[in-house]
Amino acid sequence: MATPDTEDARIWVRILANYREPSHARSLFELVVTLIPFLAIWALAIWCLSFSYLLATGLSVFNGLFLVRLFVIQHDCGHGSFFSSRLLNDWIGRALGVVTVTPYDVWRRTHAVHHASAGNLDKRGMGDVMTLTVSEYQALSRFGQLKYRLYRNPFVLFVLGPSYLFFLENRLPLGLMTAGWRYWVSAMGTNVVLAVVLVTLGYIGGLAAIFLVFVPTVVVAASIGVWLFYVQHQFEETCWDHDPDWQLHDAALHGSSHYILPGILRWFSANIGAHHVHHLQSRVPFYRLSEILRDHPKLDQAQRLTIRESISCVKLQLWDDQNRRLISFSDAKMV
Secondary structure, eight states: OOOTTTTHHHHHHHHHHGGGOOHHHHHHHHHHHHHHHHHHHHHHHHHHHTOOOOHHHHHHHHHHHHHHHHHHHHHHHTTTTSSSSSSHHHHHHHHHHHTOOOHHHHHHHHHHHHHHHEEEEEOSSSOOOOEEHHHHHHHOOOHHHHHHHHTTSHHHIIIIHHHHHIGGGGGGTTTTTOOOOOHHHHHHHHHHHHHHHHHHHHHHHHHIIIIIIHHHHHHHHHHHHHHHHHHOOOOOTTTBBOTOOOHHHHHHSSSSSSEEEOHHHHHHTTTTHHHHHHOOTTTGGGGGHHHHHHHHHHHTTTTOHHHHHHHHGGGGOEEETTTTTTEHHHHHHOO
């Protein structure tokens, strides 16, 4: 069969379904080689507190990379792609949710909304980075424009915002407050177990174990995670449409980037940079995404975004409906 063009999103969905089957042995291996080093580095950092706060904090910062990888594994569990058993996916995901400070069932629901509505201008607001169109921004009051500019400020988006999201917002099932008891159980259950973990850390290493080991790891992982999520959808040639013109698979392929990272960063980010493939077929386990890119060069070449190019994405804040691209505040003045 001829390989379809990258425009044939629905055909790609059928092709990628052939890669959905996970290997339990491989999944278990990926979990072990991530979780064991993560816990070992935490233990080493706590031990280092007895003679060097600086070294302990440095180890904790580095451990943020392993926490990013654990979050992606939790993410795959949420999609039902890490193990073939839904029960196993869910309970591994819930356990990792304590480590990642993220209530699993709450996150799984909001992330499903993201996948079902990414790139839909009429369904913004849950599981995404708030993005206004040029006309919406121009219609705001000066105070409203100031608030939006503040929200899109890089320091807020990638430093303050992630810490707020993981330490505070995740403590309640926001957006799902009236959606059912399951989300309250997920949030409160995660909070209770997390409190036990923090008390245990405090007992072992005092407040330093919490503020110089636990907190730096989560802050670094949260900021990296938000940055990855940002560049996966906030790039100049992304794809946004209103409901009548929005198509799920087209938005998945053309509205998600292929973030080109060095090998070591691909490992720590668990191949999540192949985000266009992930959105096309979310049931593919992360360790098979590279297999897809190798087998299908057209997907490998689609939506490529280098690290250098991704830096410039920070200045893109508004969707230009007329020219169908993300633009900066300064560019919006000329529209």
